[in-house]
Amino acid sequence: MTRMLFPLIAAIHVGAMLSLSASAQMADGDRGILPIDSEGLLEITGIEVDVEAESAEAARYAGWQIAQREGFAKLWARNKGRPQSQAPRLNDATLNSMVSAIVIENEQIGPTRYRATLGVLFDRARAGSLVGQSSVGRRSPPMLLIPLTVSGGTVTSVETRNPWQRAWAQFRTSESQIDYVRPSGLGVDPLLVNAAVTRRPDARWWRGVADYYQAANILIAEVTLHRAYPGGPARARFVARAGRDREVLGRFEMTAPDSEALPAMMERAVARMDEIYERAFRRGDLRGDRALIIRRARPVVEEVAEAPLSMYRVRLISTDGAALSDGLDGLRSVPGIEAVVENSLAIGGVSTVTITYRGDVDALRRALYAxxxxxxxxxxxxxxSRRNDGPPPSAPVTQIELPPPTPQGQ
Incomplete structure (x- = not known):
């Protein structure tokens, strides 16, 4: 069941609530699901309440207050490894200051009765010290997560909205040791991380993609979905892969009785796949790929800090593979270039790339000339083009002024 977030009247930080709700909404168009930003939150789910009061509103408010108390006790017991009965009893005003949102998993509202299954999101900075957890400890390098769905002979990633991407977008990563970078499906995402490129072994391509998303490695979360008939039972096989070579870290299967139960199955599968990735990280089997990590020179703050960010199309003329590699490395080493995306590569011809640069184009030309x-x-x-000890070619729009040569004998 899709979770819904509601503000707790006079008890919840409305700003934090609105930011979570906005990030959970799907973007306009046929694709794009924005991931929930759960950094700095601690979550407890599955709290059942059954309250009677004078009115439906009073019963609901009382149920949410009970959920806060039980949620704090569960969070304390989970982190301390002790019974919930030993958790400190905090007054409602203190709990109100630590709660960021109430997660409604299921609810039934009557004239004077409120029954629900709720979750509570606690602010890590406020509640962490009281429950014995201020951070998740050692975290992995940033990992680009690509959700892959195989269904009905069609393989998709973020090109269209699908339950698997939605489950990853709604997954709260603050409790995970894996630093996920989750594409939303908007902008250039369908071009860079679509289903076809996941089988592309080219390290140079993935180096550009990883640089664009600021990731150190690639994770491919794959699900193969089989349906008995439309809307009927579904069986899914999940495979957790990592790296350009698609190494299998683990696999499992799940079933759903019908389409309505499919989102819940996907949520459980995401949590289970996250455990696989966490175990691999703790074993040392999941780490950054050195072939994808670009080491840049320290940027010159005086020149690029206040400069606007622009995108340029670059035609790179190379005579052989070494010249092409040197040209791409030269681009990535220029201070102010924040991303280099390879559109098409041609050894001994003209390659096309797109760069994101913070600075003046004349400064960029001078850096390349150097x-x-x-x-x-x-x-x-x-x-x-490679310079052969001669002056740079003239440009129709922008030119570099070079000092005149010094006459011999002076």
Missing amino acids: RGWNAAYAGGTLTM
Whole structure:
């Protein structure tokens, strides 16, 4: 069942509540599910309440207050490893200051009665010291998570909305040791992390993608879904993969009796797959891929800190594979270049890449010239070619002023 977030009147920080609700909504269009930002939160779920009061509103409010008390006791017991009965008893005003949101998993409201299954989100900074947890401990490097769905002979990732991506978007990562980078499906996501590229072994391609998402490795969470008939029982096989070579870290199967139970099955599968990735990380089997990590020179703050961020198309002319590799590495080493996405590569020809650069285009040309490359700029396109000890080619729009040569004998 899809979870819903509601503010607790006079008890919940409304700002935090609104940010969670907004991030949980699906974006406009046919694709795109924004992931929930759960950093800094501690979650307890599955709290059942049954309250009677003078009115439905009073019963609901009382039920939420009970959920806060039981949620804190469960959180304390979970982190301390002790019985809930030994948890400190805090007054409602103190609990109100620590609760960020109430998660409604299921509820039934009558004229004077309120029955529900609730979850509570606690602010880590406020509640962490009281429950003995201020952080999740050692975390992995950033991992780009690609949810892959195989159903009816079709393989999809974030190209269209699907239950598997939604389950990962709604997964609260604050309790996980894995630092997930979850694409939303908006913008260039369907071009860079679609189902087809997950079988692309090219390290240079993945290096550009990892650089764009600021990730150190790739995780492919794969589900193969079999339905008996539309809307009927479903059987799913889940495989947790990691890295460019799609190494299998674990696999399992789950079933759902009908389509209505499918989202709940996906939520449980995400939690189980997260456990697989966590175990691999603790064993040392899941780490950053050095081939994907780009080491940049320290940026010159005086030149690029206040400069606007722009995107440029770059035509890279290379004579062989070594020249192509040097050109791409030269681009990535320029201070102010924040992302290099490879569109098409041609050894001994013209390759096309897109860069995100914070700085003036003249400064970019000078930096490339210092690294041994001519750079002509025109119409938003930068053309790079290896310099052969000569001056840079003239550019129709922007030119670099070089000092005149010193006459011999002076």
